[in-house]
Amino acid sequence: MSQELAGKVAVITGGASGIGKATVELFVAEGARVVIADVDSEKGEALARSLGDAARFKRTNVTSAEDLEALVAFADSTFGALDVMYNNAGISSAPYLRFVDDELKDFQKIMEVNVLGAARSSTPRPWAAHCRAGAWCPTAPPRRR
């Protein structure tokens, strides 16, 4: 690995399994420090433990603005900065093969996590006070540190 992310701090939502987990491991291998943000505490804690000081777990539900604000503050207080927000958390609609068979609440749940969850994670409010100058912080003005 070329340590391409040395010195960077990343938050990865849905980082406890699947693509998110693989991304957490890759970011750490590339030198980043990572906050794993997920609703699955068991898997998230286990992954963080396996990666040592470079990773921490913070239970986060991306449908909650309060959770997201606490997550960003946690990343800042734990690692002293925030450079990358990876909005990966998502749920599948695979059990609902035909839209007409879905109940509206199922569709709303998917939108709440996959669409609004990513939008909430990228809004200036949780980011503005914590982003490092020059960092990749979607839609938020960076703050000089």
Ligand SMILES: NC(=O)c1ccc[n+]([C@@H]2O[C@H](COP(=O)([O-])OP(=O)(O)OC[C@H]3O[C@@H](n4cnc5c(N)ncnc54)[C@H](O)[C@@H]3O)[C@@H](O)[C@H]2O)c1
């Ligand atoms: N795997 C694929 O082929 C594929 C294809 C297209 C898009 N995607 C998208 O990529 C992302 C990752 O997919 P995956 O296959 O690794 O899924 P996965 O189910 O293995 O992992 C998703 C993670 O998100 C977490 N999560 C679910 N709801 C959450 C919430 N409200 N708040 C925080 N965390 C939550 C889960 O606990 C899980 O750890 C998802 O957004 C998925 O929709 C996946």
